[in-house]
Amino acid sequence: MSDSHETPSIDRRLLDQPWRFWSTVAVAGTLLGGIILGALIIPVVQGRSAGLDAYTAICRALGILPGSPAQPQPSDRVQRTPVSQVVWTSELLHILARADPARGRTKALESCAACHGETGIAVAPDVPHLAGQSGPAIYKQLSDYRTGSRAHDLMAGIARALDETALADIAAYYAGRPMRNPNPATLAPAPAEIITLVELGDPRRGIPPCASCHRAGSGGPIETPVLAEQRDEYFIQQINLYASGQRRNDLYARMRTIAAQLTPSEIAGLAAYYRAGFR
Amino acid sequence: MTEIHQELHERRILGTELLWAFGVGVLIAAILSMIVFTALSIGVNPPSNVERLDPKALHLSGEFAEDNLGTSVGSDGRVVVRVIATQFAFLPRCIPVPVGRPVTLRFVAPDVLHGLLISGTNVNTMVVPGYVAQVHTEFTRTGDLLMPCHEYCGLGHSEMWATVQVLPENQFQPDSNGRVSCAQR
Missing domain, CATH: 1.20.5 (Single alpha-helices involved in coiled-coils or other helix-helix interfaces)
Structure with missing residues (x-):
């Protein structure tokens, strides 16, 4: 009886043999055809119209030779200072990650608390609250004050007196404070168009939603500040500085472009929205 | 059976x-x-140009520093456009180009993956942080073309677009530095 079991299994293997052979041929053929087309024929033909010889075209298609950078610009333009000197290198992120809030508290009581408050709640209307603000955002602004990318008579001097680790520690201290309890009196319902601007933006004007960057954990640029529960006076002042170009330490003009398109009533509405911090 | x-x-x-x-x-x-x-x-x-650039320090790089972005015409007459694609906008937002002349477009991204196409043309590329996406093309008709981001880049992706202004030769006037700005309409 064992014979009758073995015979069909041998048969099946024999039956499968040509399939295995032809499928291997098909896969290998497709691969070979792809290589010939993609790495030889197309680069050579396209390279010819770009004035490249066959060898260069093939090497560039394979990524062995680098491409041709566009010709350098005539250097008759005076190079202006970059809008910010902050570069988010992994070393900097390490410094921020290792920052010590306890050390930051001591430093903050010495240098910051007089205006920004011990817990990060400021008293004067044009001084921003720092409680619960994003650490990288605080660090970026302090660093920009230090390098002169953001101008402020008082802040420039204070930031220059601190070293990089101190900036990171202070940022970590204020970032660790909880946000205020929102005052129920300020929780008036926001107008629909302001909610739309915050949640959906305005595609017609190319204004992205505020919440796409300024809500904690939204996935926007790392230096973006959290706006919830921020002072409205400070908010309006900064938007206007961006709009007029007096403040220009936002990388790639992200805020200057947006602020210049907002109407005064929109700015006031957004300030009121973010003062309350909640919908 | x-x-x-x-x-x-x-x-x-x-x-x-x-x-x-x-x-x-x-x-x-x-x-x-x-x-x-x-x-x-x-x-x-697919863009075949392999050219690396540190995405973290684009604002400090000479070529993609803010003042050097946009359209410029070299002394040899070559038109080069430099654009940054970032969350959630292109900089500059309006790109002037001449009609019927070869144009080199160079895009970089400092943050995340972006992409773009210029409607009605063969310009269509991804912009990968760390690389320069370079496209050579020639615009055949004058008019304003839409250039949206076509690679999901975050919550503001759908508001990310720019305008390409294809200008006739007499309106495409570089200034003394070879820079060209969009015509105001």
Whole structure:
């Protein structure tokens, strides 16, 4: 009886043999055809119209030779200072990650608390609250004050007196404070168009939603500040500085472009929205 | 089931399999020939330029510093456009280009993956942080073209777009530094 079991299994293997052979041929053929087309024929033909010889075209298609950078610009333009000197290198992120809030508290009581408050709640209307603000955002602004990318008579001097680790520690201290309890009196319902601007933006004007960057954990640029529960006076002042170009330490003009398109009533509405911090 | 039935059953399965394999093969061959045809006849290709650039320090790099962005014409008459694609805007937001002249477009991204296409043209590329996406093209008609981001880049992706202003030669006037700005309308 064992014979009758073995015979069909041998048969099946024999039956499968040509399939295995032809499928291997098909896969290998497709691969070979792809290589010939993609790495030889197309680069050579396209390279010819770009004035490249066959060898260069093939090497560039394979990524062995680098491409041709566009010709350098005539250097008759005076190079202006970059809008910010902050570069988010992994070393900097390490410094921020290792920052010590306890050390930051001591430093903050010495240098910051007089205006920004011990817990990060400021008293004067044009001084921003720092409680619960994003650490990288605080660090970026302090660093920009230090390098002169953001101008402020008082802040420039204070930031220059601190070293990089101190900036990171202070940022970590204020970032660790909880946000205020929102005052129920300020929780008036926001107008629909302001909610739309915050949640959906305005595609017609190319204004992205505020919440796409300024809500904690939204996935926007790392230096973006959290706006919830921020002072409205400070908010309006900064938007206007961006709009007029007096403040220009936002990388790639992200805020200057947006602020210049907002109407005064929109700015006031957004300030009121973010003062309350909640919908 | 008898031997004969089993044999017939096997053959029917084989027939169906071959039919489907043939159909799929024809589809793949058709799509591949389309790609090859467009690549060879109208120059459609994935950008082949491999050029690395530190995405974290674009604002400190000479070429993609803020003042150097936009359209410029070199002393040799070459038109080069430099654009940053960032969350959630292109900088600059309006890009002037001449009609009927070769244009080199160079895009970089400092943060996440972006992409773009210029409607009605063969310009269509991804912008990968760390690399320069370079496209050579020639615009054939004047007018304003839409250039949206076409690679999901975050919550503000759908508001990320720029305008390409294709200008006739007499309106495409570089200043003394070779820079060209969009015509105000």
